[in-house]
Amino acid sequence: MTVRLIMSGAVVGQELAAEFGPLPPAFLPVGVQRLYELQLKSLEGAGPVHLVLPETFAVPEHDATRLAELGVEVVPIPEGLKLGEAVVYALNAIGAGDVPVHLLHGDTLIPGPPKDRHDVIVGAPRASEYAWAEMETDAAGRVVSLVTTPAGEDGHEDWPLAAGYFAFGSGLDLLRSLTRLRGDFIGGVNHYLQGRPVRLVEAADWLDFGHLTTFFRSRLAVTTARAFNTVRIDGLTARKSSHDTAKMRAEAHWLQAAPPPVQIYTARLLGFGLEQGRAFYETEYEFLPVLSELVVHGDLPRKPWLRIMGSLEDLLAALARVRGEGSGDAALRRLAAEKTLERLDAFERATGQSVSAPMRYAGRPCPSLVDIAEALAPAMDLASGRFECAMHGDLCFSNVLWDSRVRRIKVIDPRGAVRESPSLFGDLRYDLAKLAHSVVGRYDQIIAGRYRLDRHGGDYALQFEPVACQAWLEGALADMTVDGVGGLSEPVRAVMASLFLSMLPLHADRPDRQQAFIGNALRLWQGLDAGLKAAA
Known part of the structure; x- marks a missing residue:
């Protein structure tokens, strides 16, 4: 022995x-x-x-x-x-x-x-x-x-x-x-x-x-030792590549076209091109922790988290000041309402799991997934008259780095397009919802497997591992207001709930994660539904 x-x-x-x-x-x-x-x-x-x-x-x-x-x-x-x-x-x-x-x-x-x-x-x-x-x-x-x-x-x-x-x-x-x-x-x-x-x-x-x-x-050495199909890191640059040329061009365009007040919060673009049939772009590699690491595995006290949330609010405010000529409502309708229904249909066709059957969460009845998606659209306030503004488009914790020395976040992997052509623009509510789906939706804990799902047929119940920062994060997001939109306002929460339905077919390699997303969407819907009924 x-x-x-x-x-x-x-x-x-x-x-x-x-x-x-x-x-x-x-x-x-x-x-x-x-x-x-x-x-x-x-x-x-x-x-x-x-x-x-x-x-x-x-x-x-x-x-x-x-x-x-x-x-x-x-x-x-x-x-x-x-x-x-x-x-x-x-x-x-x-x-x-x-x-x-x-x-x-x-x-x-x-x-x-x-x-x-x-x-x-x-x-x-x-x-x-x-x-x-x-x-x-x-x-x-x-x-x-x-x-x-x-x-x-x-x-x-x-x-x-x-x-x-x-x-x-x-x-x-x-x-x-x-x-x-x-x-x-x-x-x-x-x-x-x-x-x-x-x-x-x-x-x-x-x-x-x-x-x-x-x-x-050392973390870089562990990261580069893994087999990545889309990202190559050498300690100086991070190169992201894909056969989807339009996607790579859109992300690179966003990083290049963002105005200086936004660029101070972004990774620095170094180049874009084609190599062996794949489009790529390179950014400067940052030796910084990712917010998803900090929320799932870290143990930071309250003040650093409030600084992080404050820096995120500064980025969102900088994005909101860059106005486009189109409709924010139209962008949000495409990103959240229409796409969610399309993705649910794709999920049902791929898995055979009905999205039209009534559901339950923790023993309480819920509508079907399709009915929830359709009910969420009016709550998004898609006739608000908001102008489009600059939008990151994927502002979840796994795409946000934290530089504690300068007390400023840096973001990577922007969406770069709402439809086909590259664009800076979209809707502020979508960025807030992406942030909320890490804070309130606890997306990063699901990705890390730090949850417990109890499922009996169509009855779901989801429990997350307690994290000390949860209350601070939710409080900071609830207190946040950017260009008149509250961080946990009804439209933001409606979009946030729809995100977990929209992501289902994107995680086909992890059926366990798909079921956790369904349970989480039901959990979030119940909380939002209670508020809608109270307001009515």
């Missing part, structure tokens, strides 16, 4: 906490996953893993379930312990005995670690100017000692860094060494090295998520 510990017993430092909140490093967001999921995948097949966490950290229900499914035992430890003290505490809590002990730092990802070898330390070349433990080795590859080089100093150019994976052959010797050195991890390892031969294993790859700079570069 080998004891395997992921050491994540203290929250991240101030830089990362400012971006994501006071999370243990293994809980940092990496796209739609947490870091621990990637770490456990790298340790797959190695046997049971113990995840060491601060005892004051409340593991979210979804994560607790996920960890249990993966066979991970959480080991809570007191806060304020030094790393060596935390290791001693965890091993004593487990009752490990004299067995091999493998340690992975909670902010580290090493694909293909030496899971089956003992008395080895994984080493890697220096990747930044932070303080690291360097390894002195002899000619035979034996580790002689670890030496911490202060941040900013060059250290020993030919000494590898200890990359965060330690495989000790004797847990008892490790405990003795750490205890003798009073919880000093580096000192304890050096004491262990005096009694047992430990060899260097060079890492094929090493990703460090423990500092702000290394976090974003």
Whole structure:
């Protein structure tokens, strides 16, 4: 038996906490996953893993379930312990005995670690100017000692860094060494090295998520390692491509044609063209967190979220000041009312699931999906007489980046067209509805799978994982008014509900997600319907 510990017993430092909140490093967001999921995948097949966490950290229900499914035992430890003290505490809590002990730092990802070898330390070349433990080795590859080089100093150019994976052959010797050195991890390892031969294993790859700079570069490495059909990222630019030339041209045109007061909130367009039969455009790549990551996996306090919502309101106000000559009502009718009915028909033809049958939500009767879509159209106020204005067209959290240093959002992936030809213009209510479908509609939690759907025939009930920022976000959106339109006004909520019906055929590869969208549309309809009846 080998004891395997992921050491994540203290929250991240101030830089990362400012971006994501006071999370243990293994809980940092990496796209739609947490870091621990990637770490456990790298340790797959190695046997049971113990995840060491601060005892004051409340593991979210979804994560607790996920960890249990993966066979991970959480080991809570007191806060304020030094790393060596935390290791001693965890091993004593487990009752490990004299067995091999493998340690992975909670902010580290090493694909293909030496899971089956003992008395080895994984080493890697220096990747930044932070303080690291360097390894002195002899000619035979034996580790002689670890030496911490202060941040900013060059250290020993030919000494590898200890990359965060330690495989000790004797847990008892490790405990003795750490205890003798009073919880000093580096000192304890050096004491262990005096009694047992430990060899260097060079890492094929090493990703460090423990500092702000290394976090974003490591996240980029994980992102670019995935197989994308439409996006290519090299750390300098993001290239989006598609066989749909009209779509690429429309998005590029929007980014180029947006006036300066809008462009300060957008990704910077670098180029557009054709390559191997696919249209593409390039923007400058931004090393910034995405709002969907922050709302699903982050733990930011109230003030940063209010700044984010304030910046979104500033963008919407800048868009609203760019007036077109057409009708906003006509654009909204096409985007929300007409398209929803077309998409419902496509969903029924593709799946065979009726969109004309009466539904229920939490035991309460609801109209059919088609009837709901038709009832939502009048609530959108499509005879308001509003002029069209500049519109992003897909202002959900997954398309919004947050720059905490300048306290300004940046948006990517605009729609760029309401009908066939590229255009800046559309309707403000649609942008507000897209924002609301992340805030009130909780779209990003559905995409991340952090919900529970109970379905019995046509009766749906949907529960979301609680997130601390939910009330702050909904309150900020309710308080928002842009060009006379309230952030949660009746037309905005009607469009928001229709969005979940309209998206159904776009997620044909995920039937579970489609059913969650239906349940969510019914939930939102019930809330809106109650308000409509009260107003009548």
